[in-house]
Structures are given as structure tokens and as C-alpha cells.
Amino acid sequence: xxxxxxxxxxxxxxxxxxxxxxxxxxxxxxxxxxxxxxxxxxxxxxxxxxxxxxxxxxxxxxxxxxxxxxxxxxxxxxxxxxxxxxxxxxxxxxxxxxxxxxxxxxxxxxxxxxxxxxxxxxxxxxxxxxxxxxxxxxxxxxxxxxxxxxxxxxxxxxxxxxxxxxxxxxxxxxxxxxxxxxxxxxxxxxxxxxxxxxxxxxxxxxxxxxxxxxxxxxx
Amino acid sequence: xxxxxxxxxxxxxxxxxxxxxxxxxxxxxxxxxxxxxxxxxxxxxxxxxxxxxxxxxxxxxxxxxxxxxxxxxxxxxxxxxxxxxxxxxxxxxxxxxxxxxxxxxxxxxxxxxxxxxxxxxxxxxxxxxxxxxxxxxxxxxxxxxxxxxxxxxxxxxxxxxxxxxx
Amino acid sequence: xxxxxxxxxxxxxxxxxxxxxxxxxxxxxxxxxxxxxxxxxxxxxxxxxxxxxxxxxxxxxxxxxxxxxxxxxxxxxxxxxxxxxxxxxxxxxxxxxxxxxxxxxxxxxxxxxxxxxxxxxxxxxxxxxxxxxxxxxxxxxxxxxxxxxxxxxxxxxxxxxxxxxxxxxxxxxxxxxxxxxxxxxxxxxxxxxxxxxxxxxxxxxxxxxxxxxxxxxxxxxxxxxxxxxxxxxxxxxxxxxxxxxxxxxxxxxxxxxxxxxxxxxxxxxxxxxxxxxxxxxxxxxxxxxxxxxxxxxxxxxxxxxxxxxxxxxxxxxxxxxxxxxxxxxxxxxxxxxxxxxxxxxxxxxxxxxxxxxxxxxxxxxxxxxxxxxxxxxxxxxxxxxxxxxxxx
Numbered sequence: 001x002x003x004x005x006x007x008x009x010x011x012x013x014x015x016x017x018x019x020x021x022x023x024x025x026x027x028x029x030x031x032x033x034x035x036x037x038x039x040x041x042x043x044x045x046x047x048x049x050x051x052x053x054x055x056x057x058x059x060x061x062x063x064x065x066x067x068x069x070x071x072x073x074x075x076x077x078x079x080x081x082x083x084x085x086x087x088x089x090x091x092x093x094x095x096x097x098x099x100x101x102x103x104x105x106x107x108x109x110x111x112x113x114x115x116x117x118x119x120x121x122x123x124x125x126x127x128x129x130x131x132x133x134x135x136x137x138x139x140x141x142x143x144x145x146x147x148x149x150x151x152x153x154x155x156x157x158x159x160x161x162x163x164x165x166x167x168x169x170x171x172x173x174x175x176x177x178x179x180x181x182x183x184x185x186x187x188x189x190x191x192x193x194x195x196x197x198x199x200x201x202x203x204x205x206x207x208x209x210x211x212x213x214x215x216x217x218x219x
Numbered sequence: 220x221x222x223x224x225x226x227x228x229x230x231x232x233x234x235x236x237x238x239x240x241x242x243x244x245x246x247x248x249x250x251x252x253x254x255x256x257x258x259x260x261x262x263x264x265x266x267x268x269x270x271x272x273x274x275x276x277x278x279x280x281x282x283x284x285x286x287x288x289x290x291x292x293x294x295x296x297x298x299x300x301x302x303x304x305x306x307x308x309x310x311x312x313x314x315x316x317x318x319x320x321x322x323x324x325x326x327x328x329x330x331x332x333x334x335x336x337x338x339x340x341x342x343x344x345x346x347x348x349x350x351x352x353x354x355x356x357x358x359x360x361x362x363x364x365x366x367x368x369x370x371x372x373x374x375x376x377x378x379x380x381x382x383x384x385x
Numbered sequence: 386x387x388x389x390x391x392x393x394x395x396x397x398x399x400x401x402x403x404x405x406x407x408x409x410x411x412x413x414x415x416x417x418x419x420x421x422x423x424x425x426x427x428x429x430x431x432x433x434x435x436x437x438x439x440x441x442x443x444x445x446x447x448x449x450x451x452x453x454x455x456x457x458x459x460x461x462x463x464x465x466x467x468x469x470x471x472x473x474x475x476x477x478x479x480x481x482x483x484x485x486x487x488x489x490x491x492x493x494x495x496x497x498x499x500x501x502x503x504x505x506x507x508x509x510x511x512x513x514x515x516x517x518x519x520x521x522x523x524x525x526x527x528x529x530x531x532x533x534x535x536x537x538x539x540x541x542x543x544x545x546x547x548x549x550x551x552x553x554x555x556x557x558x559x560x561x562x563x564x565x566x567x568x569x570x571x572x573x574x575x576x577x578x579x580x581x582x583x584x585x586x587x588x589x590x591x592x593x594x595x596x597x598x599x600x601x602x603x604x605x606x607x608x609x610x611x612x613x614x615x616x617x618x619x620x621x622x623x624x625x626x627x628x629x630x631x632x633x634x635x636x637x638x639x640x641x642x643x644x645x646x647x648x649x650x651x652x653x654x655x656x657x658x659x660x661x662x663x664x665x666x667x668x669x670x671x672x673x674x675x676x677x678x679x680x681x682x683x684x685x686x687x688x689x690x691x692x693x694x695x696x697x698x699x700x701x702x703x704x705x706x707x708x709x710x711x712x713x714x715x716x717x718x719x720x721x722x723x724x725x726x727x728x729x730x731x732x733x734x735x736x737x738x739x740x741x742x743x744x745x746x747x748x749x750x751x752x753x754x755x756x757x758x759x760x761x762x763x764x765x766x767x768x769x770x771x772x773x774x775x776x777x
Contacts, residue, residue: 046645047495048711072622075713076739080726085463109709109726120737122711122724126622126638129645133711133724154624157747165459180452180776181332182296189331189460198329199464215696251432252454252773253479253560256523264542297432297453300424326473329464330457351479351560 020045026069026132027051033064042110052111052135055145058119061134062151071123071132074152077159079166080109080118083192087200113137117166119145138168147173165190233373240285241368242273244313244361247284249304251291254318254351258290267354272361281307286364288357289343290317292327293334305341313368315360316343319350326350397615401755417445420758424453432772433746437753437761444761447753449746454776462736467493467567467703470733474723475561477740478774481520481717483512483552486565489723489736491646492712493567496705496727500647505569505695510649511686512555512564513714514679515582518589519548520717521676524769528669529600531766532609537600544592547585554578567703569696579687586680593677601670610665614752614764617663624751625744628719629671630768634663640715648714653685665767672769704731718742718774742774 020043027041030051037057042050053061065071109118110133117138124131138145147170148155159170160179167188170176178185187194228236246269250258261267262276269276278284281304293301305314316337319325324335337343344367347360423434432453438446458477462470474489475482487509494500501509526541549559554575556562564571600606616626618634631638639657641650658674660667707729713722719741726735745768752764 050709072619073627074623074625074744075720075722076625076724076737076744078724078737080735120724122722122739126636126643129638129643131711133709152623152625153620153751154744154747157743178452180296180455182452185295185332189457194331194460196329196331196460196464198324198335253476256479257560260542260546263539264546265539266543266546292454292456294453294455296455297424300453326476327456327461330461332455332457353559 020049022128022130023049023132026130029068030061030064030132033068034061037061040111042112044110048131048133050111050133050135052113052137055119055136055138058121058134058136059146059148059151062121062123062148065123065132065134066151069123069132070125070127073124073126074154075122075124075131077119077121077148077155077162079162079168079190080120081116081166081190081192082109082113082118083116085192087195111135116140117143117168119162119168121148143167144169144171146171149173164188167191228374234369236373237369237371240311240373241365244274244286244365244368245278245284246274246276247278247281247287247304247308248276249287249289249301251289251293251297252318252320254290254321257351257354258288258317258357261354261357264354267358269358269361272358272365274361281305282309284308285311286313286315288315288317289321289337289341290351290357292320292325293337293340294332295334296332298334298340301337302340311371311373313344313364314341315345315347315357315364317347317357317360318352319348322346322348422761424450433765433770433775435749435761435765437758439758442757444753444756444758447750447761449749451746451772451776454772456773456777458738458777459736462733464732466731467705467733470736471565472561472563474738475563476773477738477777478520478716478718478721478742478771479560480523480771481516482558482561483556483564484516484520484714484716485721486563487513487648488646488712488714488716488721489725490565490567491648491714492710492723492725493703493705494647495710495712496708496725497567497699497703498706499568499697499699501569502694502697503649503691504573504693505697506647507649507686507690508555508570508574508695509565511582511683511690512552512562513648514683514686515548515552517679517717518676518683519545519552521672521679522548522589522592524672525596525600525669525676528766528769529606531762532606534600534603534606537596540592540595544588547588551578551582551585554581566696566699567705568699569694573695579690582687583684586683589680590677593673593680596673601666601673607666609759610669610763610767611662613665613760614756614767615663616748616752620751621663621748624748626719626748627741627744628715628717629675630668630719630745632657632659633667633671635659635661640713640720644714646712646714649686650682652689653682655682655685665763668767668769702731704729705733713739716741718769718771719745721774738777740774740777742770742772743777746770746775 023043031038034057037054040052115137119136121134147159159173162168163176164178165188248258261269316322321337324333327333345360345364347356349356418439420437420439424432434450436448437444461473471486474485477485522541522545526538529537553559556564616634618636621631621634637657637659642657655678658671660671705727707727709726711722711724713720721741722739724737725733728734753761
């Protein structure tokens with residue numbers, strides 16, 4: 001986001017996005033180091049950088065980011081489940097006139113993707129104050145990826161969380177156990193096809209009221 | 220206390236016993252989430268100061284407590300501990316459920332890991348609503364509990380029968 | 386206390402862990418003992434459980450077990466509309482609630498390409514700093530309790546009320562304001578609030594001065610916290626430590642200054658406090674300085690408050706365009722961020738919550754190796770976590 005003082009003057013400049021040299025350079029360096037492992041990038045100028053990798057380059061990319069880009073800070077690691085929710089759109093009752101919406105299964109966010117599960121990792125450089133979001137697709141029939149503990153020891157708990165919440169297996173992780181849920185819990189809660197039973201039993205009561213914005217007249 | 224347990228205690232004696240019990244409640248704090256901080260304010264802040272109501276908030280273990288305040292979200296993982304805590308407390312024992320989460324699940328009514336109300340596992344005497352309740356609300360809950368204790372028949376309570384309040 | 390460099394500290398910590406292992410194997414043939422702390426223990430302020438394997442007085446291995454406060458935020462955000470999500474995420478870090486809302490709102494604003502008007506940004510920043518004060522004052526009292534001084538926590542609760550009153554006067558909630566909106570704020574400031582807040586800031590500054598002498602100047606406190614739980618900067622970063630924990634290890638990094646979010650920090654005159662030592666004392670010291678700095682920041686914010694609207698033009702029913710955005714701010718506990726994936730619906734498709742305490746506490750198995758049992762409490766207290774922020 002642009003600093004506050006430029007809000008009034010900024011509107012014209014935003015129409016033509018300026019090239020973001022620092023982030024371009026980061027993406028180029030990752031591409032050089034990883035070769036075939038580098039698949040796609042997406043840059044929102046002066047905002048953020050996404051790079052998609054092959055699954056095999058996952059650890060290599062983290063090492064390169066740490067050693068070459070100076071990303072010492074391990075921010076987080078997680079997974080996105082791109083399956084459209086099989087339980088429909090829960091909050092439709094909130095809308096006055098819900099328009100029918102066709103699910104677009106190919107829409108996979110910035111830097112693309114093909115499969116249902118996508119690994120996401122965020123790294124940050126505390127000296128350059130820049131961050132990068134790395135992504136990697138997991139094939140549907142083999143939900144495994146190498147562990148990052150050797151590069152960032154802080155990945156340990158994040159990987160345990162991903163294992164518990166999505167059922168992703170991390171090769172070489174010493175300690176894949178439940179981190180949050182009791183041992184007898186079944187299922188992977190953050191998968192899209194995991195139902196929230198309380199909601200299935202008692203549907204959301206629907207639109208109650210919508211708070212008026214300041215200065216807006218009531219209906 | 221054979222006299223009390225047999226139900227033959229004269230009424231003034233029961234009144235006296237109840238008076239003593241209601242102003243020396245040893246309160247065990249089972250602080251779980253946001254409500255724990257408001258409970259902490261009740262205990263620790265000079266502005267609210269629960270001790271002036273005759274509640275002593277520092278028992279060393281549940282075995283020395285008369286009252287437990289369950290304040291905060293009860294998760295399924297926490298349930299065995301709460302059950303065990305309740306079993307350890309000596310009779311007569313009282314439970315205050317503080318906050319929406321402990322009452323009914325609150326904002327996490329549809330969560331996969333939250334128990335929808337602590338009353339599913341242990342009996343609750345007073346529910347304090349709010350998310351989180353103000354410290355004054357917990358004080359009011361304690362006053363209500365004291366009123367209840369004052370009107371109790373200790374014989375029934377100590378035999379473990381259901382409580383009757385008039 | 387002689388000053389040691391970062392490399393040397395790391396070496397010292399390494400030697401300590403080696404010594405612990407060696408001792409177990411050779412020197413004393415004691416049977417190991419397992420010590421269970423929690424899940425409900427005053428020292429864990431919340432429901433963290435710690436299982437420590439001991440050899441005599443030394444910890445060989447310690448493992449935090451959490452999940453006793455896991456409430457499933459990330460799943461629940463997928464069935465809440467954007468305005469409803471802020472209600473929920475208030476309760477992650479329950480001591481500095483307003484600060485939880487801000488990064489989420491900023492991420493959603495990024496996706497919607499709206500920006501809050503200047504006045505809203507300034508008030509947002511002021512409330513953000515008030516949350517920080519409300520949060521850290523309690524830490525300042527709490528850690529002293531863990532080290533054996535009971536009085537400070539009463540003083541913390543007493544003076545914290547002044548800040549809570551001010552937050553309540555604006556938002557209507559002592560704890561969970563739910564005041565931030567996509568595109569601005571719910572309401573403007575009430576009359577007379579600015580003067581009252583300035584008076585409250587005076588009181589907090591007195592509180593800080595008092596604590597500087599009473600706690601930081603206390604010999605017992607220093608003896609129990611200096612040199613305990615040293616975190617080398619490089620190790621801390623690789624574990625994802627942030628906030629005052631990493632600034633106490635000498636890393637000059639503060640997202641209020643270095644981040645690019647739409648908040649009013651770059652209009653203020655303030656400084657980032659760091660400490661070279663990286664021990665428990667340093668973490669307490671940095672937090673105390675930050676609290677005092679925050680009172681000055683609030684005063685500057687109130688003096689320079691621009692006029693104008695407090696809400697940008699946003700539709701009545703909020704639908705966030707498809708895309709992904711990440712926003713992170715410097716919350717009282719450290720870096721907190723939200724990664725929002727939207728598919729253009731009323732509800733977020735996926736929200737990844739990066740909470741500070743989860744990463745901050747993930748260093749404990751490394752840090753607790755080789756320390757003595759009483760130091761477990763010191764180290765846990767000084768890392769400062771809130772269970773809702775760990776388990777989410």
C-alpha cells in the first residue's frame with residue numbers, strides 16, 4: 001500500500017502499474033538457481049511477489065531464498081485446498097439477491113496451479129523488508145513433499161499443522177504427530193470436504209440485519 | 220456432621236452453617252481464554268476485588284476448593300481435564316460457567332474442536348453471559364451463587380441429592 | 386555481566402546443550418524424570434502443557450503440547466462473511482484485540498483496492514497502539530509474578546483499566562471492539578476522548594517509570610532473568626521469532642517502520658528499541674520501552690489527527706474480488722499476518738492466519754534444552770505468548 005500522504009495524488013499513477021525492479025530481480029534470481037524447477041511468477045508492483053515451483057524444488061528454493069535473497073525470517077507454511085466446497089455457499093442467505101454462480105475449477109489464484117492441494121510458504125528478508133510467497137503443486141495421488149526442517153527449523157510445527165489439517169506427508173519429518181487435536185480425532189478439518197457438523201444439523205438462520213454505514217439512510 | 224447429614228439439624232443452625240459457607244468460598248480459577256483475563260481483573264484488580272465478597276481465589280488445588288469458575292472456551296481436548304478437576308473437588312461443590320463459550324460454545328458454535336457448553340460434562344450452578352462478561356457480571360454471578368447457597372438445605376446437598384432452591 | 390557477541394552467545398547455548406546431554410550419559414547415573422506442567426498452570430498463563438524430561442535439576446528435553454485452546458479459526462472463517470470474520474479474529478490475541486483486526490482488514494482492503502481515509506488510518510493506528518499498551522502492561526506485571534513478585538500484577542491490572550476505559554469509550558467493548566471495517570472505521574471518536582486519553586497516557590508513563598525502578602532495577606529480578614534463555618538472532622529468525630522477542634536479540638526490525646501497510650506510523654517521530662543481549666531480561670526491557678514509546682505515539686497521533694471522513698466508499702454488502710493478498714503488522718506479540726484467498730464470494734475461500742505466538746513458542750524445545758527447572762518459567766514468561774494466538 002502506498003503511504004498515507006500520497007492517497008490524493010496516487011490515483012493517476014495507479015492506472016499504469018510501474019515495474020517493480022526489486023521483486024523482478026528476486027524472481028529472476030530464483031529462476032536462475034532453480035532452472036526447470038521454476039514454473040511461474042506473479043508480481044503485484046510494490047505489493048507482493050508469488051513464485052510457483054515444481055514440487056522437487058521446494059527445499060532447493062527455500063535454501064536459495066535464504067542464502068541468496070537473504071530471507072532469514074521464516075514466516076509461515078501452509079496449504080490451500082482448491083476444491084470448491086461440496087456443501088455449497090453457506091452465506092448465500094446473507095445476500096439480498098444472490099446471483100447464481102458457476103464454480104470455476106481452473107481458477108487457482110496468483111501464479112497458477114493445476115492440482116487440488118497447493119503448498120504455500122512465505123519467507124521474508126528483515127534487511128530488505130521484502131517478502132516472497134512460494135507455491136508448489138502436489139499431485140492428487142501423492143500428497144508428499146520434502147521437509148524444510150533442515151533449512152528452517154521453525155518449519156517443524158507448521159508442517160505438523162499441515163499434516164494434521166490437510167493430511168500432507170512430509171518426507172524426513174522426524175515427528176509427524178497431532179499438534180492441535182486429540183489423538184482420536186478423525187479427518188483433516190481444513191480440507192474443503194470436511195463438514196462442520198453443527199452447521200449441517202442447524203443451518204445458519206439467514207439474513208438478520210446488515211449494519212448501516214455511517215451517513216447512510218435506512219432502507 | 221452427622222446431625223446435618225441426617226437432616227435433623229434445627230433451622231437456625233442450618234442458617235448459620237450456610238452463612239458461614241457462603242462467605243468463605245474458596246474459588247478455583249479455571250481460566251481458559253479471554254474470560255480468564257476478566258476473571259483475573261476480578262481477582263487482581265483493586266477496582267473489582269472479589270475478596271470483599273468473601274471469596275478466596277487462591278486455593279492450592281481443586282481438593283481445597285468449593286467453587287470453580289470455568290471461564291473460556293472448552294475444547295474437546297480439555298474435557299478430560301475438566302472432568303477430572305470436578306471429580307477432585309469435595310462436596311458440596313459449585314460451578315460457575317463464565318462467558319458464552321463455556322455456556323454454549325459462543326462464537327465457536329459450529330467449530331469442529333469446541334465443546335458446545337461445559338454443562339454437557341459437569342453440572343453448572345450459575346451461568347454468566349457475555350463475550351467476555353464484564354468483571355461486574357462475574358461479581359453478580361458470585362452474588363447469585365451466594366444467595367443460592369444461603370437458601371440451601373445442607374442435608375440434601377451433602378447427601379448428594381438434587382438441589383432444591385425456593 | 387560481560388557483553389558477548391552474537392556468535393559467542395550461540396556457542397555458549399550450544400555448549401550448554403552438549404553439557405546437558407553429556408551429563409545424562411556419563412556423569413550422574415540418575416534415572417530421568419518427566420515433569421508435566423499444565424495444561425492448567427498459572428505459569429503457562431493459559432492452557433499450554435509442557436512435558437519436560439529432567440536429569441536432576443536440568444532439562445534434557447522439553448516439549449510444549451498445545452491444542453487445548455484450538456478453536457478452528459481457519460475453518461470457521463470459511464463460513465463467515467468478511468464483516469463477521471472480524472468478530473471472530475478479535476479473540477485470537479485476547480489482550481490486544483483491536484490489533485488482530487487490523488491486518489485482516491488491510492489484507493481485505495488490498496484485495497478490494499480501497500484505502501481508508503486519512504482520519505480513519507490515524508484513529509486505527511491510535512487504537513492499535515492502545516491495544517499494545519493494554520496487552521503489554523499485563524505482561525509487565527505477569528512476568529514479575531512468574532519471578533516471584535506478586536505486587537506488580539495488581540498494579541498492572543489497576544493501570545490497564547485506564548486504557549481499557551479509553552478503548553471502551555470509542556468502541557463500546559472493553560476487550561473485543563470489532564470496530565474496524567473494510568474501508569474505515571465504524572464510528573468517529575467521542576467528544577472529550579482525546580483529552581482523557583492523554584491523561585491516561587500520563588498514567589501509563591508513570592506506570593512504566595515505576596516498573597523501571599521496581600522491577601527492572603530489582604536485584605532479584607535481574608538475577609533471575611539475566612543470561613537466562615539467550616536467543617541468538619540467526620536462530621530466532623529461522624524459527625520465525627518476531628516482535629520484541631527478536632528485537633531483544635539485536636535485530637532492528639519493526640513492521641511499524643519497515644512494513645508498507647496503510648497505517649500512520651511514518652508520520653510519527655519515534656524509535657525502535659533493541660537490546661543486544663537476547664536474554665529474558667532484554668525481552669522484558671524492550672517491552673517496557675515499547676510501552677512507553679507507544680504512549681508518545683498515541684499522543685502524537687491525537688495531536689496530528691487529520692479531519693475528514695472515517696469511511697471510504699464501499700458497497701453495503703461486501704464482496705471481495707478474487708485474488709490473494711497478504712498483510713502483516715507489528716502486533717503486541719509480534720508479526721501477525723493474514724493470507725486471504727478470495728474467490729469473489731461473500732466469504733473468504735481460505736484464510737491463513739500467521740500468529741506471532743505460534744512461531745515464538747516453537748523455539749522452546751531448542752531453548753529449554755539444558756536449562757534449570759526454575760528457568761523454564763522465566764523463559765516461557767519472557768517469550769510472552771497468549772494461548773489463543775498459539776492455538777488459534
